[in-house]
Amino acid sequence: MSRTKARAALLLELEEAMRRSSAQGVLYGQTVANVAGIANSDLECMDILYLEGRVTAGRLAEVTGLTTGAITGVVDRLEKAGLVRRERDEKDRRKVFIAVVPEAIANLGQFYVPMQQAMEKVFGAYSDEELRLLLRFANEAHKGALAATEALKGLLDTPPEKRPELKLKKRPRQS
């Protein structure tokens, strides 16, 4: 097998492995939502809030791809559950910031313990240098995925009609 062929095979295998582990990550998240007793989107928003900190309702809609109306529902539920607080922006009173309630976050955190332990175990087998490589990769993968998501959304905005439509249900919103 030629040198480039070997690499191509490696890339293919890598793609599938990434896909598998990514799919399993999705499943884990769904299980967390299920066990915690909250909707999937609600948990996803909590994750975003955890990573980005205090964000507006509008930004949540933007990032999740949900409508602002749906976000109202998400925040209503999370607020009722005591996980987040609505904080009106005093500079621009149209805006509503959503902020996590720090004490409540620990409650949710328990469900991530199994995953954290599993990952600790995996990471434990790597040297510092190797971990730095993984870190570099994770950051690049994130940037790549972000760009790919935008590109895909762009495909929706400019429908060249050459694009072989799937038309499984009514055309989704253009937002």
Add this chain to the structure above:
Amino acid sequence: MSRTKARAALLLELEEAMRRSSAQGVLYGQTVANVAGIANSDLECMDILYLEGRVTAGRLAEVTGLTTGAITGVVDRLEKAGLVRRERDEKDRRKVFIAVVPEAIANLGQFYVPMQQAMEKVFGAYSDEELRLLLRFANEAHKGALAATEALKGLLDTPPEKRPELKLKKRPRQS
């Protein structure tokens, strides 16, 4: 900063980076479903079918965590869209295998092109040896995530009542 402290910080940073890129992966999947015009669960099932090949309806329910009733709906929609076929098992006529329609899969594949290109670009910057490290990691992460999912489900089956309940909505099913 001590040697172990540096590693702890690295692990923390790595965890967050993984979380971010994983979250972005979820978002990409949701965008694909949105652009393709199919429900999220439907796409997830297509992914499983792609990775595992021909599987029974029951196994789809098992892996996705959906009820068998929900899977009936998923398969109905996918079959109507021409993406999968139901094939009754002749050995055990209760079972129904779900198989992807190979010609139709390409149609769906187009939506993964932006992600594939982004990942190709990322992978391109790594040596074969580095890619092998990433492959090893991806496989281990998958196994770890699978185990963590099972552990989390187990937490639900044996509720010690010591577990700080969240009780956001009615207790989910025990399945």
Add this chain to the structure above:
DNA sequence: CTAAATATCTTAGCGACTAAGATATATGCC
């Protein structure tokens, strides 16, 4: 041959989502 187990499907009802428009606030133009 009957009873129990297994695999999928059916039905009723519910919760989360979208689309559209209402409300409240901010900004730009004269």
Add this chain to the structure above:
DNA sequence: GGCATATATCTTAGTCGCTAAGATATTTAG
């Protein structure tokens, strides 16, 4: 300042996918 337009969130009506429960069909065990 005052009016029109833009922006951010919320409200409402209707739709879709989900669960729970039970029906149906088939297999397995005794």
